[in-house]
Amino acid sequence: MLLGKTFLTVAICIHCAPWIAQAAVSSDDMNKSNNPLAPMVGLNLHDYITSSIFGTDETSNSFNLRGALPHLLGGHPQLARLTVPYQTVPEAGGDQVSGLGDINLFDIFLMKAGNLELGVGPYFIFPSASEDETGAGKWQLGASGVVIAPQTWGMVGALLTYQHDVAGDDDRPTQNIATLQPIVMHNLPQAFYLRSTGIWYFNWETGDYYLPIGLGVGKVWKLESGITLNLFAEPQWTVAHEGDGVPNYQTFVGLNFQFPITR
Template identity: 75%
Template sequence: MKFSLKAFMTTLALSAAACTSLAETSSDDMNKSNNPLTPVVGLNLHDYITSSIFGTDETSNSFNLRGALPHATGGLPQLARMTIPYQTVPGPDGDQVSGLGDINIFDIFLVAGTETMQFGIGPYFIFPTASEDETGAGKWQAGASAVVMNPHPWGLLGGLLTYQHDFAGDEDRPTQNIATLQPFVIYNIPSGVYLRSTGIMFFNWETGDYYIPIGFGIGKVWKLETGITMNLFAEPQWTVAHEGVGVPNFQTFVGLNLQFPITAN
């Protein structure tokens, strides 16, 4: 399955910018649009286009529809995020298999911090919702997620760590014992443009497989008069260290982040 998501997002952003008056985009707006701890309603369209995979000539594609919702259940400020993936991956017979992946949710408790240091921690759940064996793990999984963010006028530094382990599901499927670490390096330049590096490191503690990508990309943030923020970006990522086959060698991460001026009550 081939997407024209990049063209779609470009058209959407340009159309919105053309038909809607724009407000001045500050460095704070740019940081908030890239910060996973920003407590506003968000909608993300993310696509990982993997054009080279270790151990095979096949390609893959992972499109993620992601929503974020701030809330204050129990009087505690939190940010819930749900990701619905649609995967296209190499199949067992040399073909490609497409289908819904495993939906994941984390709920981050926003720990009191400062203007220059923000923290969050909370539970992480993965549900075996995949429509095909190849697009999911077939396991119920739980774990934890933690986020640290360090905003500056020039940009943003931080990291998102997750850990997951299965506790139920298909006994014939491999055990899931996985950690990921996503660093955030954002450097703001004039006119709402920024440079970025956000490659997700992946570690399978059960098999010993891992891969560490390094990304270098560019993005553009628009602040609309309505208060909505749009963030369009593209980031090529190269794997600089790995173990095992079937992991990405080169991929391109493209996305559109939308944030709406709605906060938790």
């Protein structure tokens, strides 16, 4: 909960501080601040606070430090996104263990088809976890795809990933995992918005899955410098699942920064 209080303090400071020059926020600005395909330099601080887990009375926490960088490698517009997780998870005996998780990277090729924004590219997962409980112990390779449809009232879309292990510790479970993240944003007056971004998880190796549905609220600020800030909180409930050890109820909180690109 400390991170959530920190985000709230940041929001109050930005909103109330008269010396921070702010610009008007348009509907397009709000869509870009939530668009995973926006070709802007980004820095995200995301935290999943899981207060209820199926099959246990324990809790968990996953903090993700994420950076996005648009580039033109090979002359094609692309967006690279690197995520560094820090996990706190339950272990046998009722204790908890914390440590660095498995770093992941995808590189999306950006395309358009009419009003749709599309992205597809490779997905890499590195066995960087500092503890056995916070990572899979496997080198993994896969693919990612994104489709976004911006609207005057907000945005809808989806992000799909698939990953399978290709090397690593033979004693660790095989990784054969897909995720699907439906994305719905509805813009409100005064740069507030409603959001739903629960990530559906499918483990094809074990048959376990869980489908969270979220409903949250966010607020966007645009500074005169061109930097955009996006603060949000989204409670998520799992409406269907198979297997223990998966989230029942969690809260997704985040603070996103987008920086303008100067040529």
